[in-house]
Amino acid sequence: MKIKDIVEILGAEVICCEDLLDTDVERAFGSDMMSEVLAFVNEQSVLLTGLVNPQVIRTAEMIDMPCIIFVRGKRPDLKMIEMAEDRDMVILCSELSMFTACGKLYAEGLRGGMSE
Amino acid sequence: MMDSIKLHYDVPGDDFTRAGAASGDVKRNLKTLGISPSVIRNVSIAMYEGEINMVIHAGGGVIDVEITENEIIMTLADKGPGIENIELAMREGYSTAPDNIRSLGFGAGMGLPNIKKYTDEFSIDTKVGEGTTLNLKVYIQ
Numbered sequence: 001m002k003i004k005d006i007v008e009i010l011g012a013e014v015i016c017c018e019d020l021l022d023t024d025v026e027r028a029f030g031s032d033m034m035s036e037v038l039a040f041v042n043e044q045s046v047l048l049t050g051l052v053n054p055q056v057i058r059t060a061e062m063i064d065m066p067c068i069i070f071v072r073g074k075r076p077d078l079k080m081i082e083m084a085e086d087r088d089m090v091i092l093c094s095e096l097s098m099f100t101a102c103g104k105l106y107a108e109g110l111r112g113g114m115s116e
Numbered sequence: 117m118m119d120s121i122k123l124h125y126d127v128p129g130d131d132f133t134r135a136g137a138a139s140g141d142v143k144r145n146l147k148t149l150g151i152s153p154s155v156i157r158n159v160s161i162a163m164y165e166g167e168i169n170m171v172i173h174a175g176g177g178v179i180d181v182e183i184t185e186n187e188i189i190m191t192l193a194d195k196g197p198g199i200e201n202i203e204l205a206m207r208e209g210y211s212t213a214p215d216n217i218r219s220l221g222f223g224a225g226m227g228l229p230n231i232k233k234y235t236d237e238f239s240i241d242t243k244v245g246e247g248t249t250l251n252l253k254v255y256i257q
């Protein structure tokens with residue numbers, strides 16, 4: 001799946017790094033706890049989260065995640081968008097809940113970012 | 117033969133938004149040096165968890181990183197409250213973080229276990245009322 005497919009499946013808004021929408025992604029991980037993400041995630045996963053602060057970008061940076069999806073209508077501030085641009089990270093925003101967003105992506109073939 | 121590279125960071129304790137800046141900088145340095153992605157990842161996660169702990173539990177501190185030909189050595193030292201029971205603190209899910217920290221996405225009690233998991237050598241020196249020092253090593257295979 002490409003990031004642009006996620007945009008379509010979720011009806012998400014692209015906030016930054018539109019030029020990177022052709023990046024391939026195979027896995028996703030959804031959590032609002034950053035240490036959990038760091039404990040379980042595989043590389044090249046997409047992060048779904050309802051948490052909005054700069055540490056979300058830093059956490060994604062540490063494990064080279066190419067894309068962050070903010071769910072429940074949460075929106076990053078300008079500073080976070082700048083940070084994501086500096087790190088070539090696509091940010092998407094979706095109005096959907098965590099459960100629904102994950103469910104739709106799973107149904108379309110995206111799998112969990114945890115070794116399972 | 118590569119000379120060892122030394123990096124030093126002061127981690128402010130009053131600025132949660134900047135926490136992780138030191139770890140990001142080390143990550144960029146390691147990339148420039150052509151270190152393998154899996155080593156970079158282990159170093160980044162371990163150091164970032166340590167840096168966050170320093171900010172949320174100990175009011176900041178200092179981090180020294182030494183990159184040698186065979187390993188990356190990280191020393192994270194703070195003058196915070198110290199850890200009373202290390203065995204308990206190392207347990208997955210154990211956290212003393214208050215609700216306001218949890219609402220920032222931390223306090224799952226996974227940080228120290230993560231640090232242990234992603235490093236090849238790990239030790240904690242801590243004394244209640246004096247502070248905590250983490251000594252970490254990741255081997256470069």
Ligand SMILES: Nc1ncnc2c1ncn2[C@@H]1O[C@H](COP(=O)(O)OP(=O)(O)OP(=O)(O)O)[C@@H](O)[C@H]1O
Pocket residue numbers: 035036165169170173174194196197198199205206210211212213221222223224225226227228229248
């Ligand atoms: N540098 C430190 N100074 C004082 N206490 C610490 C320090 N680091 C960790 N602790 C104590 O050890 C506990 C466990 O730390 P750990 O990093 O595993 O979890 P956490 O920081 O509470 O949550 P998480 O890392 O999942 O966000 C902390 O809740 C805190 O009580």
Ligand SMILES: [Mg+2]
Pocket residue numbers: 035165168169222223226227228
């Ligand atoms: Mg922690």
